[in-house]
Amino acid sequence: MNHTEMADNISTNLEIERSRLGLTQAQFAEKLEMSLSSYKRIINCETTKLDVYTAYLIYKITGKYTCELAGYRDSYIDVGKKLKYLSKRQLNYIEALTDAELSFANSIKQSGKNPDDYIPVLIPTGNMKDGMYLDSCNCEDINISHYRKIFGSKLHFGIKITSNHLHPVYHKDDIILISRNPIRDGDTGIFFNTQTHCAYIRKFHQTSPCSLEPINNYGETFYVDSNDVDDMNRWIKFGYVLTKIR
Numbered sequence: 001m002n003h004t005e006m007a008d009n010i011s012t013n014l015e016i017e018r019s020r021l022g023l024t025q026a027q028f029a030e031k032l033e034m035s036l037s038s039y040k041r042i043i044n045c046e047t048t049k050l051d052v053y054t055a056y057l058i059y060k061i062t063g064k065y066t067c068e069l070a071g072y073r074d075s076y077i078d079v080g081k082k083l084k085y086l087s088k089r090q091l092n093y094i095e096a097l098t099d100a101e102l103s104f105a106n107s108i109k110q111s112g113k114n115p116d117d118y119i120p121v122l123i124p125t126g127n128m129k130d131g132m133y134l135d136s137c138n139c140e141d142i143n144i145s146h147y148r149k150i151f152g153s154k155l156h157f158g159i160k161i162t163s164n165h166l167h168p169v170y171h172k173d174d175i176i177l178i179s180r181n182p183i184r185d186g187d188t189g190i191f192f193n194t195q196t197h198c199a200y201i202r203k204f205h206q207t208s209p210c211s212l213e214p215i216n217n218y219g220e221t222f223y224v225d226s227n228d229v230d231d232m233n234r235w236i237k238f239g240y241v242l243t244k245i246r
Contacts, residue, residue, distance in 0.1 A: 001071060003048040009071035010050070011043040017062040017069075032057050104141060117145035121158035121175055129165040130219035131198040144245075147177060151242050154179045158245075159190070166201065169215045174246050178239040187240040188215055191222075194234055204240070 001009075018028040029039035032054060041047050050058075055066040062069075063084065065077060083091065105115040123138040147155060161174040170176065183189045185206035192199050202212035202222065212222040212235075225231045 004045070006070040006072075007045045007048040010066070010069045011045050013064070013069040013071075014058070015043055017064060021062070028061075031061050114145070117143055117148055119144050119155065119157050119177075121160050123160045124162055127163040127165055128161055129163070130214070131196070131200060133197065134199045142175070144177065147243070147245075151177070151179070154181055155242060156180045156239065166216055170201075170244060171246065174244050176244045177242045179242050180239045183237050183240045189240040190238040192236040192238055194236060199238070201241075 014028075018025065021028070023031070025039060025043075026036050029036045032039065034054070042050070050066060058064065058066055058069070065080075068077060083094065086094065101120070104118075108115045108118060118141045120139050121142050123140065124132065124134050125136045125138070126133075142158065144155065144158070155177055156179055158175045158177050161170045161172055161176065164172050178190070183204050185204065187204050188201065189204045189212075190199060190201055191212060200212065200219070200222070201215055203215055205211045205213065209223045209225040209231075212224065214221065222235075224235055
């Protein structure tokens with residue numbers, strides 16, 4: 001993007017945020033500690049520059065990074081936005097995991113290996129059955145260099161099968177490799193129900209309504225109306241299965 005495109009995006013998105021907050025232009029300008037005329041210069045694209053303090057105030061008031069308002073997006077920004085909604089306890093946990101991953105990656109580099117050849121494998125506590133409560137898990141790192149050549153950046157982490165409840169598709173001690181990319185018709189996905197707090201492994205079918213079907217003919221088929229926001233929000237798509245390691 002060039003200056004003009006970014007300025008257009010900022011002017012449009014600032015007005016969207018102002019409207020969302022229920023503020024007049026004069027009230028918004030006051031919160032940004034500038035005159036109304038200065039604010040109008042920004043939204044009329046008469047200037048393409050924002051000083052650091054104004055960018056800070058925009059974030060403080062709207063919760064949006066200036067680069068977001070300018071139309072720039074990447075995975076780091078998306079993750080950072082989600083962190084704002086975590087409790088202090090959750091943030092401490094995530095920070096500890098981050099420190100552990102950085103330490104592990106550094107040790108792998110020092111040994112002359114490629115950190116991207118390793119992924120974390122989640123090991124859920126307890127039996128894996130239909131409607132699982134995944135309230136705790138262990139984690140180990142495994143070398144998946146062969147599968148990285150096949151799946152590339154689509155491969156994000158693994159989950160270890162801890163029981164034979166998913167037999168005959170998955171057996172105890174299998175590792176299923178998971179991608180967080182958008183799920184496609186026919187994929188086997190891991191879905192969380194936000195009402196029951198249970199996790200399900202289901203075959204996804206892009207029908208109308210969408211169907212989540214058991215992979216071993218045991219358990220309920222769920223139907224999700226993609227035209228119903230409330231129905232869609234009941235389910236979180238955690239990821240889909242790329243393959244299994246046996």
